[in-house]
Amino acid sequence: MKQLMEMVFQAEFVASVIRITAPILFAALGAVIAEKAGLTNMGLEGMMMIAALFGTLTSYWTQSWAVGVLCALLVGMLLSLMVGFFSLKLKTDIILAGIAVNMLGGGGTIFLLYMFTGMRGNTGSLVSQNILIPTLEIPLIKDIPVLGEILSGHSLLTYLAFLFVFLLWVLLYKTPLGLNIRAVGENNHAAESVGIKVRRIQYIALAFSGALAGLGGAFMSMYYSQGWNSGMVAGRGFIALAAQAMGRGEPVGTLLSSLLFGLAQALRTKASALPDISTYLVSVIPYVATVLGLVFYAAATVRRVKKARRPKEEAEEK
């Protein structure tokens, strides 16, 4: 326990929390914007997998990480629009359409990788340092003793992930598009009756959602695990859905819950290095944290609703 404590109170650990949070945050923000438009993007997991694969492949083909990231973003967006086409146009249940994308992400990616390169399961030898997303040293801050180690030297996309929390908040609450998205999610019939093009807004929200998942995928394959492999995303898309639910569907709340998962994941990595601790039980930490978080959030909501009702009922009784 003491060893663990020592590990946790180190700048390097905090930096690792930030690094681990970033991909979850991307996907969770993707879940937020879709959910705001009243759509559950179940396919985040698969979108991340497929985008991650195409990110690595295109960056290898063009030898440019920027093209890779862009391609991952576009692939995520296209997949999300495909989910949109099937659920909005052909009326497939959106959760089922998402599960289909996850299937594509699970086995389909292995198939695609084999088809394009003849490799099985991972892209190991394709990846070289110059096609990974570069890290950024922030001038001035990097020279501050502890803070510098924590905040500086992350990848470009890590900063972007945290920046997107703010950008998404602005988009949702300070722009007409955001107002439309929220209106559609709140009550799409009402939105339609005041002339909002519901279908178009839903497609736009899904496109954003997929693009964010794509960035999360790119982060995974082009920075975090330095290459694509079939077990890479490992439920992060699902955790992102949980983070969205726990963050009450708001960008800032989702940031906090994503950080919680990042922390749990980082703890797991640290604790599994200790002797006498079952790696399997430690692996459970992030998922248990998710369940507990959801339960506490749901319980709090129920209590709030009850509280809000009680005075009213008392007044009626009198």
Added chain:
Amino acid sequence: MNNKSMKDRRLQVFEILRGAAAITLALAVATVFIFLCSDEPFTALKYLLIGPIVKDNGGFNTSSFYTILAAMIPTIFTGLATCVMFSAGQFNLASEGCVMAGGFVGALCGIYIHMNTGLHAVVCVVIAAALCGLIMLVPAILKVKLGASEMVMSLMMNYIIMYVVLHFLNNTFADRSKGSTQTYPFDETAKIPSLVPGGSKLTWGFVVALVFVVIVALFMYRTKWGYTIRMIGINKAFSEYSGMNVGGVIVLSQIIGGVLAGMGGSIEVLGRFNTFLWKELPGYGWAGVTIAILAKNNPIFVPFAAFFIAYLNKGCMLMSTHSDVPSEMIDIIQAAIFLFFAAEQFLAGYRQKLVVRSAQADLAKTETAEGGKA
């Protein structure tokens, strides 16, 4: 009355044709991919489509056919589990985890409880099923009491179950004398006996699965509970206002799902293996979702859907051994089937035309009948 049933029959035929169209379309997508990536596309296609039941010399491949039937055992159970839960509008995806938990607990009972042949296997399966029913209480009660999403909860639970099982497998119950991680072999008495001779793994579990198809079908379409489950799935608010015990039935549907999945997992492990050796989630839960979609949540169609998926799986496996197309093709086919099959509006234009035409025909008939009277 007659006219109406004619229209219904037309629609039914249409539904079947639409399903066939969705499957054909998915196979067409597969074919395109095979031609894109393979140097020997015709060999690949041959093994995918007819390989599972036709021998190289053209004869019927009985042992392969039995293997397909054997592969259906766990997926029939997960398919049924998913049918019941989806019918109640509960997107609970924890049957994946329940299969693993059920298999593990079933195996442990087979190792550490000693009993007579016949009774032993039944006790193992019942304990496993009961435990999985209890596991499903977690997402079910949280959903009903707190409104927590059963979908997210069940997804997280799959991972928790997997790691907890692996923990106990590795640290408590592992047979250290073996090279790979596995438990001790379970008693002969706990094994589910084979249905046919040979190494096909087709056990009595298959019969049990079919029996449960009938039981679940009767439950869903002939009992009050089943009716309530389906009604909640169709219109929850209506069910509430008409005084149905919505919360209780939502919990019940998920317990049934857990019991069925746990049963499938334990029967699979006790029938197929001598010891518990799964090191990751076996994937039967997700297969169950596909099967429930193909069966349109109707238990009676589950065995057919399970056969179809098992057949495709076998085909993909053969394709990857006999040609240069990887077996993961199955996921692309499944995803395509999934998308089109679940699409309500797929070919909706034709459906509309069909309805209009039937109505016109009916109208014309009534008019002539009335004209005749007059």
